[in-house]
Amino acid sequence: xxxxxxxxxxxxxxxxxxxxxxxxxxxxxxxxxxxxxxxxxxxxxxxxxxxxxxxxxxxxxxxxxxxxxxxxxxxxxxxxxxxxxxxxxxxxxxxxxxxxxxxxxxxxxxxxxxxxxxxxxxxxxxxxxxxxxxxxxxxxxxxxxxxxxxxxxxxxxxxxxxxxxxxxxxxxxxxxxxxxxxxxxxxxxxxxxxxxxxxxxxxxxxxxxxxxxxxxxxxxxxxxxxxxxxxxxxxxxxxxxxxxxxxxxxxxxxxxxxxxxxxxxxxxxxxxxxxxxxxxxxxxxxxxxxxxxxxxxxxxxxxxxxxxxxxxxxxxxxxxxxxxxxxxxxxxxxxxxxxxxxxxxxxxxxxxxxxxxxxxxxxxxxxxxxxxxxxxxxxxxxxxx
Amino acid sequence: xxxxxxxxxxxxxxxxxxxxxxxxxxxxxxxxxxxxxxxxxxxxxxxxxxxxxxxxxxxxxxxxxxxxxxxxxxxxxxxxxxxxxxxxxxxxxxxxxxxxxxxxxxxxxxxxxxxxxxxxxxxxxxxxxxxxxxxx
Numbered sequence: 075x076x077x078x079x080x081x082x083x084x085x086x087x088x089x090x091x092x093x094x095x096x097x098x099x100x101x102x103x104x105x106x107x108x109x110x111x112x113x114x115x116x117x118x119x120x121x122x123x124x125x126x127x128x129x130x131x132x133x134x135x136x137x138x139x140x141x142x143x144x145x146x147x148x149x150x151x152x153x154x155x156x157x158x159x160x161x162x163x164x165x166x167x168x169x170x171x172x173x174x175x176x177x178x179x180x181x182x183x184x185x186x187x188x189x190x191x192x193x194x195x196x197x198x199x200x201x202x203x204x205x206x207x208x209x210x211x212x213x214x215x216x217x218x219x220x221x222x223x224x225x226x227x228x229x230x231x232x233x234x235x236x237x238x239x240x241x242x243x244x245x246x247x248x249x250x251x252x253x254x255x256x257x258x259x260x261x262x263x264x265x266x267x268x269x270x271x272x273x274x275x276x277x278x279x280x281x282x283x284x285x286x287x288x289x290x291x292x293x294x295x296x297x298x299x300x301x302x303x304x305x306x307x308x309x310x311x312x313x314x315x316x317x318x319x320x321x322x323x324x325x326x327x328x329x330x331x332x333x334x335x336x337x338x339x340x341x342x343x344x345x346x347x348x349x350x351x352x353x354x355x356x357x358x359x360x361x362x363x364x365x366x367x368x369x370x371x372x373x374x375x376x377x378x379x380x381x382x383x384x385x386x387x388x389x390x391x392x393x394x395x396x397x398x399x400x401x402x403x404x405x406x407x408x409x410x411x412x413x414x415x416x417x418x419x420x421x422x423x424x425x426x427x428x429x430x431x432x433x434x435x436x437x438x439x440x441x442x443x444x445x446x447x448x449x450x451x452x453x454x455x456x457x458x459x
Numbered sequence: 460x461x462x463x464x465x466x467x468x469x470x471x472x473x474x475x476x477x478x479x480x481x482x483x484x485x486x487x488x489x490x491x492x493x494x495x496x497x498x499x500x501x502x503x504x505x506x507x508x509x510x511x512x513x514x515x516x517x518x519x520x521x522x523x524x525x526x527x528x529x530x531x532x533x534x535x536x537x538x539x540x541x542x543x544x545x546x547x548x549x550x551x552x553x554x555x556x557x558x559x560x561x562x563x564x565x566x567x568x569x570x571x572x573x574x575x576x577x578x579x580x581x582x583x584x585x586x587x588x589x590x591x592x593x594x595x
Binding site: 205207208209210211212213214216218219222223224226227230271272273274275276277321322323324325328 | 498525530531533544555569584588
């Protein structure tokens with residue numbers, strides 16, 4: 075770990091549901107307070123607040139607003155608007171702020187999920203003059219469409235099949251069945267996946283994540299302070315980020331992604347290799363993204379992700395359990411924060427029925443911009459030197 | 460494919476593109492300093508950061524780089540399905556997200572040659588779309 079060694083000492087997660095009567099503000103507050111209490115801290119111990127911009131209720135100055143509502147006056151605040159990239163980016167920014175001496179105990183809060191909430195519409199006004207103008211008029215801006223274009227490139231380059239995408243969906247569903255806080259818990263077979271209707275080919279319905287409401291939060295502080303706190307400390311061993319493009323027109327390739335550069339940096343910082351990782355919590359808006367990320371992280375060779383995800387290799391009990399909480403695909407799309415909270419829960423050995431035995435290390439991925447921006451975290455329950 | 464609820468906003472960075480399309484021409488920016496083409500429009504060149512540029516008419520020929528046939532209205536757009544979204548690599552070397560027009564959903568393949576087919580729509584909005592070209 076470069077800079078001040080840091081750890082995640084608190085996690086909070088609200089109920090995850092298809093619909094909620096709660097606003098994104100209330101959900102975010104519930105998760106934040108849960109994380110602070112989980113750490114055994116008081117609100118007044120928090121001197122840094124970082125928020126993830128929610129799609130359901132985007133607003134400026136979100137971190138000062140959250141601080142005000144919590145009744146605290148932090149020394150450091152920051153709003154992160156990197157959509158699915160934000161959860162790991164919040165942790166990265168918390169570590170950076172702590173390393174710079176700006177603050178010492180940081181609340182990273184994500185609220186609202188990816189579904190319009192019943193008491194507030196999704197903030198979809200007139201189009202901006204940004205990238206949407208070159209996607210929306212062609213019906214290409216909906217995420218299943220823009221990501222499908224990447225999935226098609228992977229199939230073309232490596233012969234990857236829809237059945238292999240389906241193996242990712244099946245693994246996530248099996249894991250969600252062991253998670254009481256998951257939206258989709260009905261058993262799913264590969265046949266179910268194959269017979270689900272095409273939405274944007276090659277994606278079928280069951281290649282796509284489940285929109286949901288809910289929120290999550292984590293508390294980051296120094297590894298030194300973490301050792302005196304309530305929970306088993308989960309240290310941040312490595313952080314890596316990479317931004318290689320923002321819109322599809324500038325993508326050189328879609329069979330690979332920014333995950334590659336992010337993971338290289340994270341593994342180098344951690345001094346670890348993929349072979350030393352016990353589980354992966356990978357941002358999974360669509361099945362193919364998991365497969366590309368596994369390759370880019372070096373868990374298998376480029377082009378072999380399709381074969382890698384088959385045969386139960388990414389399921390609990392397999393070589394590399396992936397998305398042990400069910401992921402966006404079956405727990406529900408909270409914006410990706412639950413990948414972080416699940417990794418911490420696993421590394422505390424608090425994951426009950428879905429616990430990865432003897433887990434010591436985990437990678438977490440967050441990403442946005444159609445594979446163009448990626449943030450990797452490597453977490454461990456061992457001491458980082 | 461005539462639903463323009465999601466019509467683009469024209470601004471000084473992009474109005475030449477949309478105006479050209481109303482005349483049936485696809486204009487792309489060419490950097491006056493390094494000759495790199497660029498799309499979508501940007502005030503500066505991503506390669507050399509110079510702002511001076513000219514708008515040149517693309518040949519309209521290109522190849523399919525990726526494609527997806529959309530079978531259901533997603534995010535409320537558009538009303539008519541199926542429709543085909545493509546990323547086309549233009550002869551000039553830039554990529555553009557677009558649609559295939561007409562009934563070519565089944566025939567679309569990566570590498571297939573395409574040619575420009577500008578769609579004139581309601582409210583003065585014209586869009587650069589493509590049709591499959593003869594392979595020869």
